[in-house]
Amino acid sequence: MLRKRLLTQGEAIVLIALGGALGANLRFALGAIAGEALATTAAVNAVGCFGLGLLLFEARADELLSKRFRYIFATGFFASFTTYSTFIADIALTTPSVALVYITASYAAGFGGVFASYRVVSAVSNEPIQLSAEGER
Amino acid sequence: MEPVLLSVGGAAGAVSRYLVGLALDNELFPWSTLAVNVLGSFVLGVVLFGVSNDDMLLLVGVGFCGAFTTFSSFGFQTVVLWEQGEQKKAAINALANLVVSLAAFGGAWLLIAG
Numbered sequence: 001m002l003r004k005r006l007l008t009q010g011e012a013i014v015l016i017a018l019g020g021a022l023g024a025n026l027r028f029a030l031g032a033i034a035g036e037a038l039a040t041t042a043a044v045n046a047v048g049c050f051g052l053g054l055l056l057f058e059a060r061a062d063e064l065l066s067k068r069f070r071y072i073f074a075t076g077f078f079a080s081f082t083t084y085s086t087f088i089a090d091i092a093l094t095t096p097s098v099a100l101v102y103i104t105a106s107y108a109a110g111f112g113g114v115f116a117s118y119r120v121v122s123a124v125s126n127e128p129i130q131l132s133a134e135g136e137r
Numbered sequence: 138m139e140p141v142l143l144s145v146g147g148a149a150g151a152v153s154r155y156l157v158g159l160a161l162d163n164e165l166f167p168w169s170t171l172a173v174n175v176l177g178s179f180v181l182g183v184v185l186f187g188v189s190n191d192d193m194l195l196l197v198g199v200g201f202c203g204a205f206t207t208f209s210s211f212g213f214q215t216v217v218l219w220e221q222g223e224q225k226k227a228a229i230n231a232l233a234n235l236v237v238s239l240a241a242f243g244g245a246w247l248l249i250a251g
Binding site for chain 2: 020025027049052078080085089103114118131
């Protein structure tokens with residue numbers, strides 16, 4: 001069952017790989033430029049939440065963007081640009097008080113980014129956003 | 138050399154996440170994102186505490202684990218649960234990703250240092 005699905009997933013895999021490579025490079029480059037690790041990760045995650053939200057809510061409303069575009073930029077780029085593992089390592093390796101601020105800020109900015117993207121897509125699309133649709137990842 | 142390591146790691150991480158999503162697809166709860174975030178946090182811990190090679194850190198730690206795990210899909214799915222009226226599931230998801238991933242990272246530390 002899974003094997004049969006994999007064989008038909010060739011194009012998706014190539015596009016997601018491309019987006020993933022782009023996302024990882026941009027995340028690293030921004031960290032190298034900014035220098036401030038925790039603030040960079042929090043900002044990357046917030047911006048990525050907003051970007052992914054735009055694409056995935058759009059897919060649940062007007063569906064103007066193609067599935068191929070979503071493979072590259074949603075599942076590939078934005079999901080890879082943001083990171084949970086670095087977020088966790090940052091928390092574990094800093095002081096408890098900094099960790100508390102960092103967790104709160106990251107969650108608030110991340111969820112805030114998704115809510116903001118919901119507002120934007122609601123405002124510009126003709127069709128309402130279908131919340132019950134199956135998710136993309 | 139850095140872009141090559143990051144590209145290979147990032148591409149492999151993104152595709153692996155997608156495949157985990159296909160295997161664990163579930164409309165009721167975002168299990169696959171929880172799984173990749175926990176597993177990726179564990180692997181990053183193993184690399185950070187157990188590997189001193191900078192190239193491996195870039196390839197596996199920054200590239201693979203960074204792309205395999207995702208904050209944006211996690212955020213999106215949490216907000217969608219909330220907006221669907223599933224506030225309890227949304228809160229559990231937000232907390233479970235944090236607590237279980239931290240435990241996995243700590244487990245990697247215990248495994249390597251202990």
